[in-house]
Amino acid sequence: MGFRTAYLVILIAVLAVLAVFASTDFAVPISFSSLRDLSFGAELFTFLSRGPWALFEQHVARHHHRHRKHLDDGQRKVSICDDFPPDIPPPETNTALTFCVDRNGCCNFTTVQAAVDAAGNFSQKRTVIWINSGIYYEKVIIPKAKPNIMFQGQGYLSTAIVWNDTANSSHGTFYSGSVQVFSNNFIARNISFMNVAPIPSPGDQGAQAVAFRIAGDQASFWGCGFFGAQDTLHDDSGRHYFRDCYIQGSIDFIFGDARSLYENCQLISMATPVPPGQKLINGAVTAHGRVSKDENTGFAFLKASIGGTGRILLGRAWRPFSRVVFAYTTMTDIIAPEGWNDFNDPASDQTVYFGEYNCSGAGANMNLRAPYVQRLNDTQASPFLNISFIDGDQWL
Template sequence: MSPKSLCFTVLVAVFSVLASRVVINPTPQVLKYVVDFGLTISSSPSIVAMFIPFDFDDLRRHHKNPDKGKPVSVCEDFPPNFPPPETNTTLTLCVDRNGCCNFTTVQAAVDAVPNLSIKRTVIWINSGIYYEKVIVPKTKPNITFQGQGYTSTAIAWNDTALSANGTFFSGSVQVFSTNFIAKNISFMNVAPIPHPGDVGAQAVAIRIAGDQAAFWGCGFFGAQDTLHDDRGRHYFKDCYIQGSIDFIFGNGKSLYEGCQLLSMANPVAPGSKSINGAVTAHGRASADENSGFAFVNCSVGGTGRIWLGRAWRPFSRVVFALTSMTDIIAPEGWNDFNDPTRDQSIFYGEYNCTGAGANMSGRAAYVQRLNDTQASVFLNTSYIDGDQWLLSYDT
């Protein structure tokens, strides 16, 4: 068995165990599971992966009839007459690992989308883990990835900056097209969890490098550099984002609304002043760039002692508004990348946040406590010109 096949087999086995032992709570924050297991695969190091409890009960039902004990077709319960026929506005393609519809891999479905199509192509992805690297090129605009729930459908891969010849190329999924939408699906990078300072261990779950992208009810799982919000205008609604170091980074102009941000940095001893994580690393390089991250009505929790952001580039811009924060946030809140010359050019603001981590009395001098007028720019989809392009969830 090849290393990738073995890794996938273990993924399925561990998800099965988790699903059999865990009652899924609708609160995403309880869905963090860190499973550390060692495998000897030639000279490969131990595999350390983050998992969420996938519902395998449905998969088991497909393989056995509980009443008669007779095997049945894995496709017996598959929706009839699916996918629906193509219309003037929409093409639907179907992905199922068991071969119950058009494609067995997500990349094969993406490849089948007509180039430069003005139609919305919905790629409906059945429950399961799709262990593959997926690239959506510029020539494939207007694509929707429709999963069956972010605890039921996932695309996973295990590249790192070292294996992919750069952090930017390590993404399990890389989106370069415009008007991309994802609903109810998870993006995972299951590479080994790095220690702070490890070289070449950055491992991106998804890179979004196209304009006008929207994510509804999605999960993003990794450790260092989980979500590469690279460039363009993006919207994240009711998403779950997990990581440890700079786990939301890039130079996008993005609104995160109602999202749960969970640090999985190692716990620190009470009273320790050491820092072992950061939520954001925004990459705005000049005052002329119209970019920045805005987090509204979100929550920040988990483990470690972390910053809300650090200034990856000298004009880094991030705002947290109406967001709850636990005490894992260090009192200074932010970091200028240890370069005081950036203090006059970065824009880090907070507005009416709550929780033990939102106490601004010890914040770094360059952090701004925004008033109503200053904050209003960042509080809704007008920040990303959503009235011009953002579709409703049901579209």
């Protein structure tokens, strides 16, 4: 396909997701027009309005004119880097080394992957990758040999890593992630991860598109955004902590076989709205992959909120011993009354562990829940209500 055709495909993909981007009040996905009112959204809107090849043009300009001076007011020359924070990156210490990523060339690296590649193999020192505001259109992979890496963005509505692979284009859902982390002790703060592939309809083959895959142990995420549609966040394996994060998707948008605690997170469905009175279910928040009773894995959601569009489930039993608990969670009426699904395998009704505890909102009514769903008491809920669920007192 031609160059402009390829970028047109990317533009259509971006438009598809951004049409239902995130809102600042987390009630429903953002409309495209409201992007102009957000600092990050305004930048995306400007990029889109310039055409699909704008990103390439900007890249070429920066490559050839990275430190070019330009006239400001006719009296003095200024650089685009003049306002760059003077203390970034800070000096190396005994415990931490900081790399700086800025797409305008104002510090160490212009791409995130280049900074990851520069981190030492099997380093015991924390490598902080400070990422300036902007959209970083690249696929990023952190291999197992690079532990102790931290991504520090400038706000989940200011800094984003964006790509558009699907299960078809990457030869499998597991490989489609815009960012994929296989190393231990990863941290991300104040940054978004996006997959802008076209939004699939339920049942589409090969259209799954992961925004982020975490397959390392002892990872934590603070104030991060995860944007996609089907299979947004691949919470693959290991112990993980998510705090104050925004996670948007449509079908199974948090899936995997990790042991993870999600605290104070916003879970926003972008499934197609369902007309009043129709019983169609067109989305699900979770699909956990526990395969045996001996596996100590599961997803626990504490003080979360669930909103958005569609008529969705809290979870589907991707594997027969799937384990998911929602506690102190506010649920809007987009949650279908049955709440959960056994993935059309009645045999798993005896083995799944789906529980709810002290949840509220129109979607939290348990009177019509599937018969295998547990209304947890204080004792049953206790293991899922703090960081001990992920052994966080040992590493977090």
